[in-house]
Amino acid sequence: MKKKITLKDIASEFKVSISTVSKAINDSHEISDGLKSRIRKYAKDNHYRPNKVALNLLNKSTKTIGVVIPNILNYFFVQVLYGIEQVANERGFSIISCISNQSLEKESKTLDVLSTGSVDGIIISSVVSESQIEGHGKLLMEMADDQIPMVMFDRVIEWVDCDKVIVDDFEAGYRATKYFLDTGCKTIAIVTPINHTKIGRLRVEGYKKALKERKIDFNEKLILALGRKDDLELILSFVLNDKNIDGILALDEISAVKVMTIIKARGYRVPKDISIIGFTNGQLSKYVSPALTMVSQHGAYIGESCANLLLDRIENKNEQESFNSKVVKTSLIVRESTRELPMA
Amino acid sequence: MKKKITLKDIASEFKVSISTVSKAINDSHEISDGLKSRIRKYAKDNHYRPNKVALNLLNKSTKTIGVVIPNILNYFFVQVLYGIEQVANERGFSIISCISNQSLEKESKTLDVLSTGSVDGIIISSVVSESQIEGHGKLLMEMADDQIPMVMFDRVIEWVDCDKVIVDDFEAGYRATKYFLDTGCKTIAIVTPINHTKIGRLRVEGYKKALKERKIDFNEKLILALGRKDDLELILSFVLNDKNIDGILALDEISAVKVMTIIKARGYRVPKDISIIGFTNGQLSKYVSPALTMVSQHGAYIGESCANLLLDRIENKNEQESFNSKVVKTSLIVRESTRELPMA
DNA sequence: GTGAAAGCGCTAACAT
């Protein structure tokens, strides 16, 4: 790679001082027009570009924010990323995005890199569960301690002091369940690949509340918690044989689609025999048939909120003490995988 | 935000010089054990982290690569990104990813930011078409000129000197078409939202070659080029009424799925009446029914190749003159939207 | 109009 041209190089070319060149390039009035235009032409011809890193050091700011998301193959996170990108861009910031790939170790490494001056702030959905305070959660706390501008979204950790944008997962679970009940479903199973997360459990709590209101007993066996390698088909078949399921709530998009594929293959009709509602209103759910009724978490909006919150904090160096926690409501996008609501 | 603690702060705390602190923190043997451990404890307690920006300036390297992709909602690019992330991570690099969102202006801005020392190299799929040399393509050329390590993939620009990873789009178009022909289809339409790109046109060329081999006349009317706002349903309906279509090749995943939805709604059976093949083997095509036969471009592999090529060049500062161009073959993933191949 | 000097945070070669 060709050595990058610097002010110094130009200075020695013209036998003037570095500061003169700097001023010329920045179009300062202090420099004579002749010299200035000659220097600027030379700089342009030789593709001079000011070294960003040096400027960053000088300004103690990089105009860059770091974004840490667990999984780029999940449409929800892609939408959030998209939302962040939009407003960051609008407000003159770049984003450096890191995929933690559900791995705690990778997330730690990433945070280590980021928390070190390369970004002005961080937006993160952490994979840390509340139990894993040691080692890692500690890093997050330290960062909050040091008041590095940070906003957590979706999978937040309560005891970390920072701005937060969260989804009303409890209500989402409650409303989806109520919808099942209102359309005549009685035995509703939940398929959850995220039962280890707080948000996953909140949705289940919402589900419980809806059941309770209708005086339906909660049955632990209807909660199908999937591990990384668990075979959904197997687990589902078992419950299907055992119980008289007529509704399934899947806590992410891909599970919803898979559930439908499986139950259709086993001869059930959707929604006549079994209704399905999924989480995350992505492309998949729209195009399968029947099209899936989904809970939308408004990913892009969440991304935008995160970015605005973060940039406000970065730009208002006058630290406002208090941290904001924004709760975003979900919407139920009703399509064909659920039955009609009876007329009121 | 709390002021970040620096070596200087620690030095004045202990009333020693900055370099002593630096050495202590880097565990140099030159420093006495007592002082060293006291300094290190203090540093740790106060969350000292070396300033990355200063180090970058010193080392003239950021261990970061920039990735510019046109569209994060396209599964192919997501897969490429994923592939890049994997090897970058493995080889100790971070990635800063920028979504140009199909906008030339945004791409320019992004490149401007990146080409300025904030990254050690760039991986890009450019939205520039060959015609737009002025203004923007120029930036790309300048960068190549300056020998900034760079690799272009998928949508490459021929006259930019850099490493490249491309898909064999011509052959992909040829083979997909041949597959239609071999399974008895005679009148094959193409739905292309990317007819303005080179890769889009290459696929059509491959299609033409396959037709020619079977002595079938090429009919311009069967190429359905979609603009940003064109209504696929309308355009498709028109051709469907006019011609006796029995095969449709869609040049991206979402179009393939939409095409299927439309023709099923109009009462055609897939693949009995009309066969469909799409490009980009993502999640969608697998779960629609019938499952779609797709051309896989092996996105993750392409990403990995790009990253390896780029990092090799970054690390081998001894500039090898020649640039590599790697061509990746596609695979046809046969599913249910095409008829059976007759026995040989 | 032009230049010298300081400093952003850090390391490393070179004193002491």
Place this chain on the structure above:
DNA sequence: ATGTTAGCGCTTTCAC
């Protein structure tokens, strides 16, 4: 064992 110096590339006073 500890300190001094120089320098990465740049901007910004302040002198001349």
